[in-house]
Amino acid sequence: MQYLCYRPGPPLNEFVDYFWLIQGGQTPRLEKILPCGATELVLNLKNDAIDIHDPEKPEQYRRFTGAVFSGTYSRSFICNAVQHEEIMGVHFKAGGAFPFLNANASELTNAHASLADLWGSAGHDLRERLCAAATPQRRFRIIEEVLRCRLRGETAAQVQMTTALKMLATEGNGVLIRNVARELGLPQRQFIHLFNSHVGLTPKVFCRILRFQRARVLVEKLEKPHWAELALLCGYFDQSHLINDFQEFSGSTPRTYSLQQHQKDIRLKDNHLPLST
Numbered sequence: 721m722q723y724l725c726y727r728p729g730p731p732l733n734e735f736v737d738y739f740w741l742i743q744g745g746q747t748p749r750l751e752k753i754l755p756c757g758a759t760e761l762v763l764n765l766k767n768d769a770i771d772i773h774d775p776e777k778p779e780q781y782r783r784f785t786g787a788v789f790s791g792t793y794s795r796s797f798i799c800n801a802v803q804h805e806e807i808m809g810v811h812f813k814a815g816g817a818f819p820f821l822n823a824n825a826s827e828l829t830n831a832h833a834s835l836a837d838l839w840g841s842a843g844h845d846l847r848e849r850l851c852a853a854a855t856p857q858r859r860f861r862i863i864e865e866v867l868r869c870r871l872r873g874e875t876a877a878q879v880q881m882t883t884a885l886k887m888l889a890t891e892g893n894g895v896l897i898r899n900v901a902r903e904l905g906l907p908q909r910q911f912i913h914l915f916n917s918h919v920g921l922t923p924k925v926f927c928r929i930l931r932f933q934r935a936r937v938l939v940e941k942l943e944k945p946h947w948a949e950l951a952l953l954c955g956y957f958d959q960s961h962l963i964n965d966f967q968e969f970s971g972s973t974p975r976t977y978s979l980q981q982h983q984k985d986i987r988l989k990d991n992h993l994p995l996s997t
Contacts, residue, residue, distance in 0.1 A: 721745035721804075723989075726860040732867055734882075735816035739863060741856050742989065745804035750778055750995040751988070754936070754970050755793040757921065757929045759817035759825065761810040761835065763787045764803050765851050765859075772832050773798035778995060787835035787847040789821065791828025792920030794929070796971060798995060808850065808859060810867070814889075814926070815881050815919045820870055825920035842866075880904045881918045884911070888927055897923045931955050932969045935962060936991075939974050940981045947974060 722743040728736050737758070750773060764770050768786035773779075775797050792814075818825055822838045835843030846866055853859045874882075884900050900923065901911035915923050935954040939945055951962035966974045970993065980993060988994065 724856050728864050728867075731871065732864065735813060735819065735871070736867065737811045737813045737816070739808065739810055739860050741808040741859065742804045743806050743856075745801070745807075745989070747801045747804070747985070749801050750798050751801045752796045752798055752971065752993040752995050753793075754796050754991050754993065755929050756933055756991055757792065757814045757919070757926050759792050759812045759821075759828070759920065760790045761787070761812070761817070761820075762790055762807065763809065763835075763847050763850055764807050765847070766806040767803075768847070770803060770832075771800050773800065782832075784832055785834040785836060785844075785847075787843055788832045789817070789828060789835060789838060791831045791833070792825060793830050794921055794925050795830060796969065796993075797830075801992075804989070808863070810863060814885050815878075818878065818881075818918045819872060819874075820867060824917040826916045829916075829920045877914055877918065880906070881915065884915060884923070885919070888923065889930065895927075928965065929969065932965050935966065935974070936970070936977070939978050942978075945974070945978065950974075 722741075723745070724741045726739045727733065728739065752775070762770060764786040770784045770786055770788050771781040772784065773781040775795065778798055781800070815825070821828065835846070837843075839846075846863070849862050850859050853862055884904060887895055887900050887903065897912065898908050901908040904911060906914070912922055915926075919926060921929070931954055935950065935956075938950055938954065942950070947962065948959045951957075951959045954962065956962040956965070963973055966972065966977065970977055972980070972993075977993075985994070
């Protein structure tokens with residue numbers, strides 16, 4: 721499998737974390753994608769279709785066109801890894817997709833939408849240009865140019881959300897939502913509504929996912945984690961609290977997840993898990 725990553729420069733780097741491209745990563749299995757608090761634009765460059773499977777009934781799926789926005793998820797969802805034969809995407813920063821959606825992020829919470837439904841014919845044209853491009857570098861340049869052209873000046877609300885996201889990421893679960901709202905000069909209810917429309921999650925759920933992701937990364941790095949210490953380090957009350965969140969967001973315990981990651985298939989994308997059968 722070839723996995724390539726590219727980070728754009730200003731001003732896109734304020735909104736986009738990185739572009740990615742996978743070639744030759746297909747494998748005949750379903751994979752669970754864990755919630756991360758961000759939105760992705762995904763384009764299948766081999767076939768004009770992307771299948772998203774029902775997490776409760778994996779044998780059932782919904783078929784989209786080959787270019788979709790994957791909204792912000794508060795739970796895991798399932799994709800078919802056969803689609804990784806030739807696929808690329810844009811991993812936005814939390815709230816970073818808002819200027820490019822032509823919709824509120826909350827409309828895509830726990831959902832996918834075909835790019836053409838949001839961008840019209842421009843969505844179809846982008847995929848066609850990417851399919852025709854001869855090199856990965858050219859593909860990255862094309863998608864960077866397109867996003868730059870669609871970017872407009874930041875609104876006051878976007879500036880407020882940037883400040884809020886930095887506070888939540890820096891202080892984690894120790895920050896009170898009312899304190900963030902006060903810092904922005906907004907009533908708490910208005911702040912929550914504004915945050916949800918830009919990020920696709922409430923601030924409380926977003927913080928829980930950030931905490932889970934911090935724990936997930938540490939679990940992958942440590943060969944023999946001390947679970948109680950790891951729980952406190954990541955902001956959980958205790959080990960049981962960590963286990964409960966891990967089961968909710970990943971469907972497995974931290975210990976089971978750790979064992980799976982140390983036997984990881986090189987074709988497995990970060991934040992993906994092979995679906996248990």
